[in-house]
Amino acid sequence: MKLNYQTSAKTWTEALPIGNGRLGAMIFGGVELERLQLNEDTLWSGSPKDFNNPEAKKYLPEIRKLIFEGKYEEADHIAKNMMGPYTQSYLPFGDLLIKFAHDGNEKNFRRSLDLQDGIARVQYDIDDVTYTREMFSSFEDQVIVIHLRANKPGKINFTAKLESLLQTVIEKSNEELILRGICPENVDPGYFRDNENPIIYEQEGNGNSLTFEGRLAVQKDGGVSYLDDEGLTVLNATTVTLFFSAATSFNGFDKSPRKEGKDPSVTVMKHLYEAKKSTFETLRETHIKDYRSLFDRVELDLGPSLVTNEIMTDQWIEQYGASDPKLVELLFHFGRYLMITSSRPGTQPANLQGIWNDMIQPPWSSNYTLNINAQMNYWPVETCNLAECHQPFLNYIEELAHNGEKTVQTNYGLRGWTAHHNADIWRQSAPVGAYGHGDPVWTIWPMAGAWLSQHLWEHFAFSRDKQFLRNKAYPIMKKAALFCMDWLIEDEKGYLVTAPSTSPEHKFVTEDGKMAAVSMATTMDLSLIWDLFTSCIEATKELNNDIEFRQELEEKRSKLFPLQVGQYGQLQEWYKDWDDQELNHRHVSHLFGVFPGRQFTEKETPELFKAAKHSLMRRGDEGTGWSLAWKISLWARFKDGNRALGLITNLLQLVTDENSTNYQRGGVYSNLFDAHPPFQIDGNFGFVAGVAELLLQSHTKEIHLLPALPDAWPNGHVRGLRARGGFEIALQWENKKLKQVEIHSLQGERCVLKTDVNVEVKVGEKVVEIEKIGYGAISFATVAGVYYTILPIKAATV
Structure with missing residues (x-):
């Protein structure tokens, strides 16, 4: 449960992250110079603007005509006229630098991040003095806390200062060090650092961008402290607690951060002064209690470690990798830690880098990339019992839908709402691309509304919260479906198709050897629409409403262009059997219907399921x-652990x-x-979801235990995973055989359990009546709040 290192971090990707959903820091752990690289989740460039493109509407008929004529390259070219501006960038707040005055050489250095209490630590000896640092970002108290301790009195001496790459000033007041700044009005997207000349990011335009403030305060045991031009100096102390608080003028995605913004000083001082009333021990206890209320919900044991002695994490990765099940567990728990520390109620959702970024021009603006990455961030939250962490993303979708209605009306003249490839804190919903400089292979993709709506439905599917479905989820889903209804047009055979249509970031090779991006009826488009229509149909049944709309959805779903099996036995990615631009392309968009969707299953759609599996094999590993x-x-859904x-x-x-x-x-x-x-954080979150999917699946309206258990994990247990229908599950296995299962019914729904093993269901010592419903499944009634124990009657391989 710990990440351990024997040296301080030399690069940003060696530093250790802490966060409370809003305030984040990367801790380097230097002996002479400690660096905490700081972030605040609302610190973005820009301000609310009209990013829609009224010119797009007039090009839509021409593009569709070219597509139906098979002139795909020409359609690509014309489609550039449908783009809007790039999104804005997530920005680094600054650095807290602590320069220590040590006499002597350090030894016994240790740097760690404890996932069980959410605290980063640094410890080392200089001569006969042991120095210890504990650092965490408290959700309850909304401050970053740095506690310094020496085991001998009067040995702590340092100077701390705040710096930023942005336009800032440093002030001193009330024994506090204050950093105040202004964000750039616009930061063009960039992929690499350009921190040598921060002046190039000076304020542009109308001066409507965010302002921000950070404050550093100190409490100490012994010694003296003072402020001067060098910063905050502490001399001859035994213990020291530093508090850092930060905020911006952000007051909503649709409000001017200057004219209608919050005063960041009010927020900063409130949190700072409240925290200073508490002792470090109280702050630490409050932080741990809050953090563990989420982290402790899930346990995972995949077997014993291959390592007999303590090993540093970087060496562990390099020498053992996935061959050590305990390292797999550590990566799983680290992903859960990152979710808890980057997405909490009231914060912004985790972006492309969570909340951690040290660049003014971060890769892909560290924005919300909606053709896979932002959604992947939130794949594990429901299955891994972190539904509260889903809330920032669900709220974001609701606000994005507000802007998305204007985009649909302006750009396409249609009903409903949607968004495209990229979004930012200002909820940009239009196609990005600097008005024609982007590539249609990623800009011309109006399907984000359909995909994002899946998260609303999934939250209901796991929670069974009908009030959420009625008041929040379904209205947004319905409007997304209205856009899809209007976006679909009939082809020459009467099928409904999308046009223009792309398979995100992947081009096809036409019969004459040319590459293009824009065509019609890509498999991903149709799978997303099928998923959205199906969820809306099921929602109307749950709510017993909108019968006419349900019938319209069912009719249009039945007329969707049928998905095809191609010449290689693969699921076609495009509506024609074109070759891939890149056979091993990183995107597998056409397999959405397998995961995270539910359209393709072995039982219901065997031919397409088999073709999808062949597509995945062709993509490679x-x-x-x-x-x-x-x-x-995906391989978990194909049951190949x-x-x-x-x-x-x-x-x-x-x-x-x-x-x-x-x-x-x-x-x-x-x-x-x-x-x-x-670095992109989506891989961390996607990995967590993948491990959970190997152990438990419920997308087919039945709970399947150990559907894809790898041979390398023959013994183990997991506790706290959740299944659709409102169930929490603990299960144990030995020699790849199910030993015991405990199912906690949260809502009293009927439980359908897929099992090839004869089992009995108990409440306490009482055996519950079960109904065998064929294809290796049983069904039994449950009561909310009651735990049910499932025991195999005789052992069998799962």
């Missing part, structure tokens, strides 16, 4: 970090070059951050 994570869940473990092996490879952009080789950095490369 290499790829970026997040691509490997997606494939783990050993193939999934092979992908876990590829993912648990050490990447040492943080500037690498080799998209064919993902992995993890030494701090376990996912390497796209560069």
Whole structure:
């Protein structure tokens, strides 16, 4: 449950993350110079703007005509006229630098991140003095806490200062160090650092961007402290607690951060002064209690470690990788830790890097990439019992839908709402691409509304909260479906197709050898629409409403262009059997219907299910970090745990070059951050979802236990995973045989359990009556709040 290191971090991807959903820091752990690289989740460039493109509407008929005539390259070219501006960028707040005055050489250095209490620690000896640091970001108290301790009195001496790459000033007041700044009005997207000349990011435009403030305060035992031009100095102390509080003027996605913004000073001082009233011990206890209320919900044991002595995490990755089940567990728990520390009620949702970023021009603006990455961030929250952490994303979808209605009306003249490839804190919903400079292969994709709606339905499917479905989820889903209804047009055979249509970030090769992106009726489009229509149909049945709309959905769903099996036995990615631009492309968009969707199953759609599996085999087992994570869940749905473990092996490879952009080789950095490369947090979250999917599945309206258990994990247990229908599950297995299952019914729904083993169901000592319903499944009634024990009557291989 710990990440351990014998040296301080030399690069950002060696530093250790802490966070409370809003305030984040990367801790380097230097002996002479400690660096905490700081983030605040609302610190973005820009302000609310009209990003829609009224010119797009007039090009839509022309593009569709070219597509139906088979002139795909020309359609690509014309489609550039439908784009809007790029999204804005998530920005680094600054650095807290603590320069220590040590006499002597350090020894016995240890740096760690404890996942069980959410605290980062640094410890070392200088001569006969042991120095210890404990650092955490408290959700309850909304401050970052740095506690310094020496085991001998009067030995702590340091100067702390705040710095930023943004336009800032440093002030001193009331024994506090204050950093105040202004965000850039616009930051063009960039992929690499350009921190040498921060002046190029000076304020532009109308001065409507965010302002921000951070404050550093101190409590100490012994010694003296003072402020001067060097910063905050502490001399001859024995223990010191530093408090850092930060905020911005952000007051909503649709409000001017200057004219209608919050005063960040009010927020900062409130949290800082409240925290200073408490002792470090109280702050620490409050933080641990809050954090563990989420983290302790899930336990996982995949077997004994191959390591007999303590080993540093970077060495563990390099020497053992996925062959050690305990390292697999550590990566699983680290992903849950990242979710808890980057997405909490009231915060922004986790972006492409969670809440951690040190660049003014981060990769892909560290925005919300909606053709896979933002959704992947939230795949594990329901299955891994972190539904509260889903709330920021669900709220984001609701606000994005507000802007998405305007986009649909302006760009397409249609009903409903949608969004496209990228979004930001201002909820940009229009196609990005700097008005024609982007590539249609990723910009011309109006399907984000359909995909995002799946998260609303999944939250209901797991919680069975009909009030949420009625008041929040269904209205948003319905409007997304209205857009899809209007977006669909008939082809020459009377089938409903989408046009223009792309398979995100992947091009096809036409019969004459040319490459293009824009066509019609890609498999992903149709699968997303099928999923959305199906969820809306089921929602109307749950709510007993909108019968006429349900009938319209059923009719249009039945007329969707039928998905095809191609010449290689693969599920076609496009409506024609074109060859791939890149056979091993990182995106597997056409397999959405397998995972995270539910359209293709072995029982209901065997031919398409088989073709989808063949497509995945053709894609291969290499790829970026997040691509490997997606494939783990896909192989879990195909019930091939050993193939999934092979992908876990590829993912648990050490990447040492943080500037690498080799998209064919993902992995993890030494701090376990996912390497796209560069760093993207979606691979961490996707991995967690994949491991859960190997152990438990419920997408077919029945709970399937150990559907894809790898041979390398013959013994183990898991507790706290959740299944659709409102069930929480603990299960234990030995020699790949189910030993015992406990099912906690949260809502009193009927439980359908898929099992090839004869079982009995008990409440206490009482045996519950079960109904065998064929194809290896049983059904039994449950009562809310009651635990049911499932015991195999005789052992059998699961």
